[in-house]
Amino acid sequence: MSNVDFNEMQRVRKQFEQLQSLFQKYLPNVDPDLIYDLLTRLRENPGITPTYTLEVYTEKDVDSAKTIDFIYKITGAMATVYDNGTHYVINQKLSLNILKNISDLKNIIEITGAPTTLGCWLSDSVKRGGI
Numbered sequence: 001m002s003n004v005d006f007n008e009m010q011r012v013r014k015q016f017e018q019l020q021s022l023f024q025k026y027l028p029n030v031d032p033d034l035i036y037d038l039l040t041r042l043r044e045n046p047g048i049t050p051t052y053t054l055e056v057y058t059e060k061d062v063d064s065a066k067t068i069d070f071i072y073k074i075t076g077a078m079a080t081v082y083d084n085g086t087h088y089v090i091n092q093k094l095s096l097n098i099l100k101n102i103s104d105l106k107n108i109i110e111i112t113g114a115p116t117t118l119g120c121w122l123s124d125s126v127k128r129g130g131i
Contacts, residue, residue: 029103031112038094041115049093054102054113056088062107074101091116 023032034052041050056079058067064085071079071088075098079088092098094113103111 027100027103029108029111030099031110034111034113035096035099037115038096038099042096049095051092051116052094052113053116054090054092054094054111056090056102056108057110057112058086058088059107059109060084060086062086067105067107070105071102074098074105 020032023030023035027035038050038052041048056071062085064081067085067088068079068081071077071090075090075092077090077092079090081088099111102108
């Protein structure tokens with residue numbers, strides 16, 4: 001590897017670390033892989049809001065009814081509750097703003113998620129020009 005290539009790779013690494021720092025600063029409770037995946041999908045298909053299954057984990061002493069209500073007000077989707085009121089699952093279209101609003105709720109420990117099957121199929125189909 002030439003010196004120029006090495007310097008460019010160092011630059012890529014530094015940019016990546018800066019991006020990770022921004023993720024941590026503005027969305028500290030959100031899995032960085034979820035943010036990266038969302039941003040990638042939004043860039044590849046800017047006219048399509050991708051659909052995700054989100055998993056929101058909270059502290060034990062959270063009022064489940066209030067948390068469900070807050071999530072509904074933010075997303076318009078009803079959460080399913082698991083694990084004695086500490087694990088909420090929502091299927092919905094996702095944007096960075098929605099992710100930020102959920103992340104800002106009190107007592108959130110972590111938000112993870114993955115594209116839903118339909119969202120992946122639709123996104124891939126649009127990319128191929130099928131829809």
